[in-house]
Amino acid sequence: xxxxxxxxxxxxxxxxxxxxxxxxxxxxxxxHEQGSKSIRACVEGAMEAGVEFLTLYAFSSENWKxxxxxxxxxxxxxxxxxxxxxxxxxxxxxxxxxxGRISELPPICQRKLAEAIAATAANTRxxxxxxxxYSGRVEIVDAIKGIVREAREGKLTGEEITPEFFSDRLxxxxxxxxxxxxxxxxxxxxxxxxxxxLSYTEIHVTPKLWPDFGKEDFLAALADYAGxxxxxxxx
Numbered sequence: 001x002x003x004x005x006x007x008x009x010x011x012x013x014x015x016x017x018x019x020x021x022x023x024x025x026x027x028x029x030x031x032h033e034q035g036s037k038s039i040r041a042c043v044e045g046a047m048e049a050g051v052e053f054l055t056l057y058a059f060s061s062e063n064w065k066x067x068x069x070x071x072x073x074x075x076x077x078x079x080x081x082x083x084x085x086x087x088x089x090x091x092x093x094x095x096x097x098x099x100g101r102i103s104e105l106p107p108i109c110q111r112k113l114a115e116a117i118a119a120t121a122a123n124t125r126x127x128x129x130x131x132x133x134y135s136g137r138v139e140i141v142d143a144i145k146g147i148v149r150e151a152r153e154g155k156l157t158g159e160e161i162t163p164e165f166f167s168d169r170l171x172x173x174x175x176x177x178x179x180x181x182x183x184x185x186x187x188x189x190x191x192x193x194x195x196x197x198l199s200y201t202e203i204h205v206t207p208k209l210w211p212d213f214g215k216e217d218f219l220a221a222l223a224d225y226a227g228x229x230x231x232x233x234x235x
Contacts, residue, residue: 005226007179009053010046011201014038016185016200016209029073034211036081046126047092053127053175057193061101061135070218075106079134083110087120093125098169100134101142103165129175136195143169172197180225182211202228 014035021031039056048053059074089096096116103110113132146169150156167173177197180189186207190198204221206213 003108006050006222007047007202007225008051009055009176009178010051010180010182010222011055011178011194011198012042013057013181013183013191014213015183015187015191018209019185020209020211026146028070029077031211032074032077034078038210038213039081041213041215042218043094043126043128045215045222047094048215049219049222051126051222053178055099055128055129055131055175055178055194056189057131057134059100059132059134060192061133061138062192064104064133067214075109078105078109079112082109082116087117089116089120089123089128094120095123095127096120097129097175098132099129099139100132101138102132104133127175129172129192134171134193136190137190139171140196142171167196170196177201179230180204180221182206182221184208184213200230202230
């Protein structure tokens with residue numbers, strides 16, 4: 001696959017952990033634990049193919065509504081992921097970033113996340129972006145609030161507000177919009193994920209549940225993308 005046919009930025013809605021566990025009579029958290037292996041497989045695939053950015057929808061704002069034991073377990077998995085993968089990210093040249101209302105995470109998760117982001121800041125091989133306590137609608141509202149503050153302080157006029165200006169007020173400032181969105185579990189919706197950024201993103205949906213999604217599936221999604229004709233509204 002040529003470099004020009006590759007997506008620069010791939011985003012993934014990692015769906016189906018709970019169903020994977022339930023189908024096997026296991027606790028939902030076991031599905032989430034198994035799903036972490038698919039993250040590693042996709043990171044490997046992205047590095048192998050030369051993808052520059054990989055954004056993972058790890059925990060949505062709506063996920064806080066889940067039962068407390070599951071939420072607590074997910075936060076522990078995040079801590080373990082950051083502890084276990086930091087050395088590997090440093091070795092492989094992976095830079096970590098995060099988007100969302102990070103201040104809503106438990107303090108220990110915030111601290112470990114900040115440490116990992118700082119430690120990997122100079123890496124350039126692949127940028128992995130974790131969407132945590134993330135909501136596409138909230139992101140847009142937060143951007144609008146910031147613009148209103150700037151206007152009240154006399155720092156801008158209405159004429160200065162362009163799509164590019166607005167993009168720079170989102171959590172994803174400095175990150176290119178996704179070229180490809182992968183969604184597992186066969187669901188046909190974007191689930192409040194990167195609502196502004198997905199305007200012209202190609203979508204690849206697979207019926208596989210996230211814990212069953214491997215590197216070969218990731219590379220197959222890239223091949224599917226390579227065969228598409230992106231016209232961006234043109235002919």
